[in-house]
Amino acid sequence: MAQRKAGEVEAFLSRPDTSFPVVLVYGPDAGLVSERAAKVAALSGADLADPFSSVTLQADEVEKDAGRLHDEARTVSLFGGRRLVRVKGAGTGSGRGLAGAIAALGQEPPADVTVVVEAGDCKPTAPVRAAAEKARAAIALPCYPDEGRALDATIDAELKAMNLRIGREAREALRERLGANRLASRGEIAKLALYCMGQDEVTEADIEAVVGDVSLDTVDEAVDACATGAVKRLPELIERLTGAGTATFAIQQAVLRHFQALLLMRDRVERHGESATRVVEARRAPFRRKPAFETALGTWTLAALAPALGTIERTILAARKEAGLSDAITAKLLMDLAVEAARLRAGRGAKR
Structure with a gap:
């Protein structure tokens, strides 16, 4: 099976294997x-500025x-050289048509063409992911929120470009505010580096001054x-999550x-x-x-939690079916739960 574990993807991209001309890049971190899809495209050898050499499909x-993907993948470049076909927005709906095309191209790959497919979070049984993992000339690369060494590598790369150092305590402060989305995190680090231009080292005060919180802590x-029914506070948190580019799937699962x-x-x-x-302590x-936890x-009550869980599960299904409305559907779920929690708290207070 042609796949890489999340921790192996960066190493693979540093030494790309050209025996896999069909590449699926997927995961909850959009x-x-x-x-990473852009990196695969850059390593493909195709001229990305030439519309005859590079094409993007939805x-x-x-x-x-x-047949559109088959036609583009098997088209010979007008002036020679490699071509790139990039497919965006995969992973929603059944995906069976795209999966079939990936399977066919992965079994009989076209010459001098790289096909890059970008998808959201895909279960192992998702047709698109299964097709990429099974085809002999295709590979699936998972992308999950930055943690540990991967996040440190992103910090080091951005700061090194501006000749900046960062101490241990400042690094920890920065890491706490990053990680929900790679592009959002990189953007915050770049903003920090620009703010610190002319300095030798980044301080905690610099981080506090300019870095927004795009961490998974905001999800919690x-x-x-x-x-807990904090209805007034929730809109600001939802806005922070949306601004950080946090995947709705991560919020739903949390x-x-x-x-x-x-x-x-x-x-x-x-x-x-x-x-x-005592229950919270044991947890x-x-x-x-x-x-x-104690407030929630x-x-x-058990009687209230059962229908709430049913609502959450139905909402997750609806968000997957209507990917374009996923943000709005997820935000409504959070607000509805908060309103119900506030109602339950008010009811319990009245009984006392």
Whole structure:
């Protein structure tokens, strides 16, 4: 099977294997998908400025007419040299038409052509991903939010270009604000480097002054806000997530996991008589999130959590079917949950 683990992708791109002319780049980090697809395109050998050598298609076009991709992939460049065919927006809908084209091109690859397909988060069973992994001349490259060494490498690359150093404490402060989206993170680092131009070293004060928070911590804040009924605070958090380019799939999954955890924890409260504080301690929730966990646990009952989870699951399905409306659908889910939490808290307060 032609695939790479998330941690192996950068190494692969530094030494690209030309035996895989069909490349699927996929994952929940849309910025990283776009950046790596651009890198594959740059390494393809095609003249990206020449419209006869480089063409971009939308996945929904290919889905309606898979022959379009076949025709572009097998077209010979007018002036010779390699060609690039880039397909954007894959991973929504069934994807069977595009998957069929990937499978065919991966089994009988055209000469002197690189095909790069950009997709969102794909399960192993997704037709597009399965086709790329099985075809002999295709490869699938996963892209997940930056962590650890990958994030440090991004920081070092951007700061080195401006001849800037960064100390350990300042680096930790910067890392806490990055990671939700590769392009958003790189943009924040570039902005920081420009701000520090003329200095030798980046300080924590510099980071505090100019770097926006695009970290996954904001996802946790939004999840806690909707679970505790913080309706007034939620719009600002949603705006921060949208501005950072955070994948809606990551938000949806965080909400789903949190409410599933609340269901299990609430079961211990209602059916086993344990206190909310003790249940949260046993859960080993992060220290900064313990108050929110306890508040949510005191707000939602088992009777309320069951329909809430049903709503979350239906919303995730709807967002996948209507990818173009995914941001709006996810934002509405967060607000609806927050309003319901506020209603439940008000009801419990009135009973007292």
